[in-house]
Amino acid sequence: MSAIPVQDKWAWVSGLLAVGLGLAAHMAAGGSAPAISVVLGFAALCCLAAQLLARWVHGPLLLLLASGVAQQLLHLGFVAFGGYFPATGLVEHLHGTGQGLGDVPAAGASDGGSPHIMLYTHMAAAILTLVVTAGVTRLLNRASLRATEGNTA
Incomplete structure (x- = not known):
């Protein structure tokens, strides 16, 4: 049985990182957070996608492209499944808009x-x-390389 590559181990964490940062960015810009079950569903999909892409995406430009596409899809998902009170985030909040918390937008x-x-x-x-x-x-990768060099010496 061979050792699991570092990319495979880290891919799951990077999927969770993308969803967490995407949700934080969405809420900071004024969007509403969807239900926790929707966020967990997006996290599962991003982890699986990151696991699949970990073997083919090498290099910062391809990784940036994959991260950008993931953020665009997360944004569309958060907008589609978000709450009913948009613009309640950290940047765009309701204090100066004259809109009450009970007012639901059309x-x-x-x-x-x-x-x-x-x-x-x-x-x-x-x-x-x-x-x-x-x-x-x-x-x-450096740590695993050093560990394998230490074992062979």
Whole structure:
């Protein structure tokens, strides 16, 4: 039985990291969080996708592309399954809009959040996912290389 590669071990964590950072970015930009079961479903899908991509995605540009696509899909999922009170996040909140907490926006109404802030926060989440995933993978590869060199010496 062969050892499990470092990429496979870290892929599950990077899927959770992408969902966590995506949710934080979405809420910071004024979006509403979906139900916890939806977030857990997205986390499971992202972990599985990261596990599948770990064998083919090598290099920072492909990883950034995969992180960006994941953040776009997470944004669409969070918008589709989010709550009824948009714009209650950290950046765009209801204090100055004249809208009460009991007021539910109409079906086609704007969410009140800035699409630019939403784009920037999800881009930041994708870049942070890239930096953390690539950095930790590099550190784990070095540690496993040193361990195998120590065992052969």
